[in-house]
Amino acid sequence: MNILLVMIPLSILLLIGAGIAFFWAVDHDQFEDMETPRLLPLEDAPDTPPTGEPPP
Template sequence: MNILLVLIPVTVLVLLVAVGLFFWAVNHQQFDDLDSPAILPLLDEPAPEEPTARSSEEPPVG
């Protein structure tokens, strides 16, 4: 029965921390865009641009 004297305050403390973190996340716009993160893995990555190498046949400019 004495364990309840410890567990109830600990549970209340954890609950207050969870509620505080939830309101912090809402105030910092963590839940504004719920659709884009789900689509991001499905998008194709843009093709990397290859550097244009000068051909050895072209005369140097300048």
């Protein structure tokens, strides 16, 4: 049963890690918009890099 003394602290560390990751994600607005990101993979790579200004 001594393995428990290694495994349980390990699992708790993992848990804390996951918690920190989630807190980070929430604080950085990763859950703000669940609609838009699913469209992004559909886009083709642009032929020319967007410049933001209409070319003359």
